[in-house]
Amino acid sequence: xxxxxxxxxxxxxxxxxxxxxxxxxxxxxxxxxxxxxxxxxxxxxxxxxxxxxxxxxxxxxxxxxxxxxxxxxxxxxxxxxxxxxxxxxxxxxxxxxxxxxxxxxxxxxxxxxxxxxxxxxxxxxxxxxxxxxxxxxxxxxx
Amino acid sequence: xxxxxxxxxxxxxxxxxxxxxxxxxxxxxxxxxxxxxxxxxxxxxxxxxxxxxxxxxxxxxxxxxxxxxxxxxxxxxxxxxxxxxxxxxxxxxxxxxxxxxxxxxxxxxxxxxxxx
Numbered sequence: 001x002x003x004x005x006x007x008x009x010x011x012x013x014x015x016x017x018x019x020x021x022x023x024x025x026x027x028x029x030x031x032x033x034x035x036x037x038x039x040x041x042x043x044x045x046x047x048x049x050x051x052x053x054x055x056x057x058x059x060x061x062x063x064x065x066x067x068x069x070x071x072x073x074x075x076x077x078x079x080x081x082x083x084x085x086x087x088x089x090x091x092x093x094x095x096x097x098x099x100x101x102x103x104x105x106x107x108x109x110x111x112x113x114x115x116x117x118x119x120x121x122x123x124x125x126x127x128x129x130x131x132x133x134x135x136x137x138x139x140x141x142x
Numbered sequence: 143x144x145x146x147x148x149x150x151x152x153x154x155x156x157x158x159x160x161x162x163x164x165x166x167x168x169x170x171x172x173x174x175x176x177x178x179x180x181x182x183x184x185x186x187x188x189x190x191x192x193x194x195x196x197x198x199x200x201x202x203x204x205x206x207x208x209x210x211x212x213x214x215x216x217x218x219x220x221x222x223x224x225x226x227x228x229x230x231x232x233x234x235x236x237x238x239x240x241x242x243x244x245x246x247x248x249x250x251x252x253x254x255x256x257x258x
Contacts (some may be wrong), residue, residue, distance in 0.1 A: 009165075009166050009167035010167055012165050012166055012167050013144075013163055013165065013167065013197075016197070029228075030228075031228065034197075034228045035228075037197065038197075038199050038232075041165055041166075041197075041199040042199055045165065045166045045199065045200075045201060048166070049166065067153075090235075090236075092236075096202055098204075099169075099173070099204040099205055099207070099208040100200075100201075100204050101200045101201075101203035101204040101207060101235050101236060102200075103200040103203055103232075104199075104200045106234065106235060107199070107200055107235060108234075110235055116203075120250075140255065
């Protein structure tokens with residue numbers, strides 16, 4: 001599944017709902033669904049606030065399902081991150097004046113199984129999130 | 143789905159009830175509404191009721207932390223109530239559970255505030 005949409009805050013809930021609808025075929029638990037929606041919300045919000053700095057832009061989102069594993073890629077062609085390691089630190093924010101909590105990356109990291117950020121200053125940022133749903137994990141497969 | 147905010151003044155405590163989704167898009171509404179209520183100078187304490195909040199992300203943490211700073215700077219107290227387990231996880235991750243009190247119900251929160 002692929003989507004591209006304008007980098008506007010109104011579309012944050014659209015992105016969450018679209019992913020939730022797509023993965024509903026895996027019958028996720030409420031907890032899993034909330035975790036994935038929250039991680040998507042963080043990545044899309046980052047693209048809008050930090051990538052495009054609330055100016056015009058397009059957010060790209062891909063979601064695929066392989067057995068019980070959900071893979072999400074959220075990408076912007078915005079300003080990029082100079083120091084990804086620094087940005088990943090809990091409570092780090094480049095925009096404290098906007099009351100950002102600095103928890104976006106920490107939440108993504110905690111809510112999915114695998115989380116990667118690639119960024120090139122001036123070119124954009126790409127976040128990859130992978131999560132295997134419990135009901136589909138190897139241990140539960142008969 | 144958006145966010146609906148309702149407020150009630152009980153003594154010197156402002157009760158803010160949130161219904162819907164609190165994200166970057168709706169966080170500004172919460173900030174402006176709570177700030178304008180506090181600016182009236184009637185209330186110094188704040189209780190946020192999250193019973194009907196169906197979604198929140200780190201933008202919500204930011205706006206709550208911002209209000210906490212304002213309320214405590216004025217010697218007020220702030221607490222949250224009816225926070226579900228998923229939301230609690232966000233507060234835990236951010237370390238905010240160390241500074242914010244969470245009560246099961248609004249009436250418990252108000253009792254603790256001394257206004258029930």
